[in-house]
Amino acid sequence: MKKVFIAIVLILPLHLLAIEQKEIYTQATAAYKAKDFKTSYTLFSKLYITNLSDANLNFMFGISAYEIGNYNMALAAFERVEMLEPANLRNKLEKARTFYMLKMYENAELTFKEVLKNPLIPQNVRKNVELYLSRVIKEQKKSFTYVSLNLNTLYDSNVNSAPIDDTYNIGITEYATAKEKSDGAVETFASIVNIYDIGEANGFALKNSASIYLKRHFEEDEYDINYFSYMPSLLYKYTKYTLEMVGGVDAMTLGDRSYLQTLSLMPRFEYEHTKTLRSMTHFRYQVKDFKQNDQKDLNANHYELSYGLQNILSPRSYVQVNITGVLERKKRGSRVDVDYDEYKFDVAYANQLTSIYGAELYAQIRKREYNDYSTLFNSRRDDLAKSISVGLSVKMLENLLLRLNARYDRVDSDQDVFSYEKQTLLVGVIKTF
Structure with a gap:
């Protein structure tokens, strides 16, 4: 027992x-x-x-x-x-x-x-x-290179940004404004980006970006543009954080004359809140150097602070909003059209509707207030600009897209000579490598 x-x-x-x-x-x-x-x-x-x-x-x-x-x-x-x-x-x-x-x-x-x-x-x-x-x-790769080529043809209803009204007043005197010039143009844009990892993938990387933009009008060739840009940067990524210090060198010609050169420095920060939501912010300091002697008084220091929020709505669509504040201050002279404060808000929505068709919507509102008083107009200039565009993309071949875009821009100014509107229609192709 x-x-x-x-x-x-x-x-x-x-x-x-x-x-x-x-x-x-x-x-x-x-x-x-x-x-x-x-x-x-x-x-x-x-x-x-x-x-x-x-x-x-x-x-x-x-x-x-x-x-x-x-x-x-x-x-x-x-x-x-x-x-x-x-x-x-x-x-x-x-x-x-x-x-x-x-x-x-x-x-x-x-x-x-x-x-x-x-x-x-x-x-x-x-x-x-x-x-x-x-x-x-x-x-496991260390170096990544991305190349993009764009070729567009477009119609611009107001190439010279001529005023909306036919006349404007200074005091009691009435003057005729410039007439609108509409024209077509061919645009070419090419960019190359190389990213080289220093050490592990989540760590430091060197990034070099270079781009060329050419615009050739059919008739109004004084508005032709050549634009060159080079932006080297040091990038650091750690889990949800991305830090980048970006330098910039830009050069632009207008017509057949050298027009503008700039140098810039831009720290930027990106944070992934979730797999579908991320914030982006940057501060940019830029020095503008106009190349023609009669434009030297336009030389300015440019300051820009921006915050953006992107939400991936689905594997095929996203929406992004940006808020940006800008200040420009003249380096010399007494021109009244250089110093300004600007605030702008823009929103973009993109949707890859099917494996072939995609759509884009974009809108922006911009408020610009000039600091200096104009004795000519007896006021400080105040502009309100609005832009909206609708785009459609069609996948023709692997890495080849057909792009269609319609855009409307309008600027309303308390100094009527600076108010204008324009419509732009664009058809182009984008090839990526």
Whole structure:
């Protein structure tokens, strides 16, 4: 009898422990199926030590650990499953994804390629694996170069920004304003961007951007533009943060004359609040140097502070708003059309409607107040500008888009000679490399 009692005393705790573990397993499995991975991870972590040979439990434990960001624990779980079930394809895939999250890119590449060797995997799974593999290969690269070429033809209803009214007054005297000149033009834009990682992908990088813009009018060639820009920068990225210090050198000709050169410095900051929401802000200081002697009094220091918020609404669409404040201050002279304070608000919406067609909407309102009093007009100039545009893109070939755009601009000024409006229609193609 005594021996039986001792046996019961020894066996009962083990029996109760088995019942308790079964209840925990049931709760953990229910939480896993409900995608409550934080709870399932907590519960499975109480079980896996005594169930190292249970492939199903360890797989669910690994998924739970992965989903809450505990990638080291997830990798250990998937490796235990692989020892128990070497042919488990789903486990290999999850293990490869975990390698990727741990930045073990060589291991991730080898494991993804091993998964792709299986001819029985579904086509949608194969595409996802190929996408991951391309990301892995990209992460291991140090240098990335992007090239874009644009060729547009456009119609501008008011090339010379002629005033809306036919006349304007100075005192009691009435003067005729310039007549609108409408014309067509051909635009060419080319840009090249190179990013070179210094060390790991989340770290420092050197970025160099160069662009050329050419505009040739059919008749009004005095408004032809040549514009050149070079912007080197040092960039630092850490998880959700991106910091960048950007320098800038610009040169512009108008007609056949050298017109403007600028130097700028722009620190910018970007923060990802979530996977779909991010903030962007920058401050830019720019020195403007006009090249013609009769325009030297336009030389100015330009100060700009901007904040933007972008929300990715879906994998195909986003909306972005920007608020910008600008100050310009003359470097010499007494011209009254140089010093101003400006505030502008713009919003952009883009939607890739289908795999072929995309649409864009853009609107801006801008308030500019000049600081100096004009004795000619007996007032300080105050402008309110409004712009709106609608665009459509059509995918013609891989990396080749047809672009259509219609834009309306209007400026209303308390000095009527500076009020104008124009319509612009554009058709062009964009090729990326």
